[in-house]
Amino acid sequence: MFKRAVLGALLLASAAGGPAIYYAVPDYWKALRQQWSSSSETAAARAALSEPLREDPAPEKAVPVLEGTPTQNLAEVLRFDVSSGWVLRRWPRVSTGLAELPLHGYRVPLVTGTAETDLAGSLTYYFNAQQQVQRIGFQGATGDPRELIRLLSDRYKFARRLTNDPGVFVYEVADPAGRPKSVLRIQSAPVIKSNEPRRRFEVELMLERPNA
Numbered sequence: 001m002f003k004r005a006v007l008g009a010l011l012l013a014s015a016a017g018g019p020a021i022y023y024a025v026p027d028y029w030k031a032l033r034q035q036w037s038s039s040s041e042t043a044a045a046r047a048a049l050s051e052p053l054r055e056d057p058a059p060e061k062a063v064p065v066l067e068g069t070p071t072q073n074l075a076e077v078l079r080f081d082v083s084s085g086w087v088l089r090r091w092p093r094v095s096t097g098l099a100e101l102p103l104h105g106y107r108v109p110l111v112t113g114t115a116e117t118d119l120a121g122s123l124t125y126y127f128n129a130q131q132q133v134q135r136i137g138f139q140g141a142t143g144d145p146r147e148l149i150r151l152l153s154d155r156y157k158f159a160r161r162l163t164n165d166p167g168v169f170v171y172e173v174a175d176p177a178g179r180p181k182s183v184l185r186i187q188s189a190p191v192i193k194s195n196e197p198r199r200r201f202e203v204e205l206m207l208e209r210p211n212a
Contacts, residue, residue, distance in 0.1 A: 074112055074151055077123060080133040080209050087125055100126060103134055116143030116197050138205040143198040145169075145186050148205075152184060156210065173208075182208045 084106060088094055091108040098105030103126040110123040121140015128134040142148065149171060152158040158171040161180075165187075173182040185204045192200050 074119065074148065075155065077110065078136060078138075078151065078155075078207065080136070082125070082133060084125075084127055084131065098124060098126075100135075103128055105137075110138065110140065114198070116200075117145075117147040118142065118198065119148065119203065120198065121203065132209070134209050136205070136207040138203065138207075140203055141189065141199040141201060142203055143200045145201050145203060148203065149184070149186075152205075152207075156182065156207065158182065158184060182206060 087106045087108065093109070095107040096105070098107055105124045105126045107122055107124040109121075111120045112118040119138070119140055119142050121138060124137040125133050126135040126137070149158070152171060156173060158173055161170045161172055163170050167188055169186040171184040171186075172180040175181040183204075183206050186201050189199055189202055
């Protein structure tokens with residue numbers, strides 16, 4: 001309604017005032033548009049400032065997913081009578097191409113359970129040219145290593161070797177020359193948290209094929 005009234009007034013003025021008013025009309029419209037634009041921007045700015053600040057939603061944390069067939073018995077995977085096909089069928093995700101000449105490795109995630117004596121980490125099978133498991137490696141954590149030590153001692157004849165570091169426990173199998181052939185190293189985690197009882201110890205295992 002306001003625009004129509006202004007336009008009518010301008011038409012009457014141009015009819016009465018002649019060419020001078022006619023040439024002044026564009027400049028007037030330009031100034032009027034700028035004023036309306038400035039007023040709109042000011043109103044929008046005031047409206048924006050009057051709104052309460054909204055915080056961005058916190059990003060959702062990714063939930064880790066355990067892959068592979070659940071393993072309740074550690075002896076089920078620490079064995080040398082398996083094939084590469086068995087590894088590929090058992091775990092849906094397998095990292096390959098882990099060359100340690102002349103061996104070829106297949107790495108899989110391993111979680112044996114939720115008890116303090118269970119293990120969680122990565123397990124690697126190394127195959128030789130005859131497609132036999134030559135070496136098994138594990139790196140991970142546990143809350144209580146006694147079950148692992150018992151299994152390795154009973155099945156593969158691991159024995160403890162004293163070290164100068166009281167925070168490190170070493171178990172090994174020696175070759176006929178007395179050199180370490182298979183080695184298990186256990187040490188306390190750098191930080192032990194009461195809400196993570198299954199991560200009190202770091203575990204590193206390198207198990208060679210018996211009688212190889």
